[in-house]
Amino acid sequence: MxxxxxxxxxxxxxxxxxxxxxxxxxxxxxxxxxxxxxxxxxxxxxxxxxxxxxxxxxxxxxxxxxxxxxxxxxxxxxxxxxxxxxxxxxxxxxxxxxxxxxxxxxxxxxxxxxxxxxxxxxxxxxxxxxxxxxxxxxxxxxxxxxxxxxxxxxxxxxxxxxxxxxxxxxxxxxxxxxxxxxxxxxxxxxxxxxxxxxxxxxxxxxxxxxxxxxxxxxxxxxxxxxxxxxxxxxxxxxxxxxxxxxxxxxxxxxxxxxxxxxxxxxxxxxxxxxxxxxxxxxxxxxxxxSVRFPVRIETVCTDPLTILDGAHNPQGAQTLARALEMLGETPVTGVMGVLSDKDSAGALDALAPRFRRLICVTPDNPRALDAHDLAARADALGLQSSAAHTLEEGLFLAQAVAKSEQGAVVVCGSLYLAAQARKLLLKKEADGCG
Structure with a gap:
């Protein structure tokens, strides 16, 4: 073996x-x-x-x-x-x-x-x-x-x-x-x-x-x-x-x-x-x-500021939303993917006031909620949202928008998604993620 x-x-x-x-x-x-x-x-x-x-x-x-x-x-x-x-x-x-x-x-x-x-x-x-x-x-x-x-x-x-x-x-x-x-x-x-x-x-x-x-x-x-x-x-x-x-x-x-x-x-x-x-x-x-714990409001990039968090329930989303208040008026683009057995409506409701827009993705997990379904739920809350074909595409779009408006990117909704994003972001060339 x-x-x-x-x-x-x-x-x-x-x-x-x-x-x-x-x-x-x-x-x-x-x-x-x-x-x-x-x-x-x-x-x-x-x-x-x-x-x-x-x-x-x-x-x-x-x-x-x-x-x-x-x-x-x-x-x-x-x-x-x-x-x-x-x-x-x-x-x-x-x-x-x-x-x-x-x-x-x-x-x-x-x-x-x-x-x-x-x-x-x-x-x-x-x-x-x-x-x-x-x-x-x-x-x-x-x-x-x-x-x-x-x-x-x-x-x-x-x-x-x-x-x-x-x-x-x-x-x-x-x-x-x-x-x-x-x-x-x-x-x-x-x-x-x-x-x-x-x-x-x-x-x-x-x-x-x-x-x-x-x-x-x-x-x-x-x-x-x-x-x-x-x-x-x-x-x-x-x-x-x-x-x-x-x-x-x-x-x-x-x-x-x-x-x-x-x-x-x-x-x-x-x-x-x-x-x-x-x-x-x-x-x-x-x-x-010296304590370290990945994807708990973890900053992985500085240009643009990109934060990962594994919040996957309403209480965790509320906690993340309170932490994002430290960004002040910085416009935030969310990249979010959730599992179908989680309370996505509650998480969206908590985070919507902190996001200027939301890019929805489908986590690489058999229990994942489809990105288009998540976007529809976000739209119902009045949040400007769209669905990306892949996580990599969603990250690219979000960082491009954040750079153009001196904003930040927050990836959340699932520990699985945050982990996948972390791997992608840490592999990027230095000029793609400061």
Whole structure:
């Protein structure tokens, strides 16, 4: 088996199981010797912000000198991004070797999903590498997520709860919160992000305190607002103060300041759980200042200014729209493509006031919404829109317009689309993208 064959094997499995539950995952891990039981994990769930929060926590733990595993979903540029140790992706040969090891056991465990295989691979690699701590992001939900086989996490974290995957998780914030906080365990402290909707916050409190008898550590809305009031925010990042610690946060937008406060609070909790260096000022500053997370309001070109963001639900789109206010009166041309199972109307409604025009494209994904259908939805909102034949054509047209009017381009609507655009833009000649 070579690397491409290993990826083909992983991707040949279905996205969702025929029946929700953890039985298949537990069966597979038992056959593999339960590698997850060798790991000390920080388990993170939420609708928005969990990937950035994972990246921040992992970056600080690395800076503090801990051998740190990081598991994220989905990947942006390459599959191996999902599974990292000390910021290094799992090597190709190691991935092939582990797929070959897992394959015969996978056939015994039942009809596994792709994410279940991904998670088993990650647990095996982290255990093999002797990680001192693993920062683990759920894929979908929490209660039945493959990562939820972790029985005794060091700490749980719940980031912002919003409406996404409603066909699976429920169509109210309370229902979605109940699924997300299914990761919370008896006696395990849970950090909860600020600015939670009251109905979501109450469900989380009931699960953590009422059902599990644990402590819920809520990020302070007051401290967050004080940080936002004094922050110097630019599209390239922000100068902020976290409880007196002044630093540069390279991830743009006030939502990333919220995520930084969540990570900061989680790291202080970890410092009480056998990781004292996690809250040292030097590690916090170095880790947060060096954190990188592609296609989260990421500037990839400066002439014209071209920004990528993976926002794919109304809450994420609202967050992006608020960040774009930092551009002032700069005319913005949007390049947008969405998946058909997402709330494109809600995302369009949030972003329309920030866009002067919109070029719609069809992401290279079997679940993609056709560009012409998206353009029709945008037209219904009164947004000047058109459909491009390809993403490359859409980017060319948008950048040409932006150059002519000293404007900016924002590519959004899907992590898949943003990742595809990133590859195209970074390959362009220097004179095509400054």
């Amino acid at each position: 070579d690397y491409q064959e290993a990826l083909a094997y992983i991707h040949s499995h279905r996205r969702f199981g025929a029946k929700p539950g953890l039985e298949r995952m537990r069966a597979l891990l038992t056959l593999l010797g339960n590698p997850q039981e060798q790991l000390s994990c920080v388990h993170i769930a939420g609708t928005n912000g969990k990937g950035s929060t994972v990246a921040m926590i992992a970056s600080v733990l690395r800076a503090a000198g801990y051998k740190t595993g990081m598991y994220i979903s989905p990947y942006v540029l390459e599959y191996r991004e999902r599974i990292q140790v000390n910021g290094e992706m799992i090597p190709r040969d190691a991935l092939v070797r582990l797929v070959e090891r897992i394959q015969p056991f996978a056939e015994q465990a039942g009809e596994l999903t792709e994410f279940e295989l991904n998670t088993a691979l990650a647990f095996c690699w982290f255990a093999e590498q002797g990680c001192g701590i693993v920062v683990l992001e759920t894929g979908l939900g929490g209660r039945f997520d493959a990562t939820n086989v972790i029985q005794h996490p060091l700490l749980c974290v719940i980031t912002s709860i919003g409406l996404d995957h409603t066909e699976i998780l429920g169509d109210t914030l309370a229902q979605i919160a109940a699924e997300k906080c299914g990761i919370c365990k008896p006696g395990v402290r849970t950090v909860v992000s600020a600015r939670q909707a009251p109905e979501a916050f109450e469900i989380i409190r009931q699960h953590v305190v009422g059902r599990n008898g644990a402590v819920m550590v809520s990020v302070s809305d007051v401290e967050l607002e004080q940080t936002l009031a004094t922050a110097q925010m630019r599209i390239s990042g922000s100068e902020i103060s976290l409880n007196g610690l002044k630093l540069h946060l390279p991830l743009a937008g006030e939502h990333q300041i919220l995520n930084a406060w969540t990570a900061f609070t989680a790291l202080h909790e970890l410092s009480k759980k056998g990781f004292p260096k996690a809250a040292q000022a030097s590690a916090l500053r170095s880790g947060l200042e």
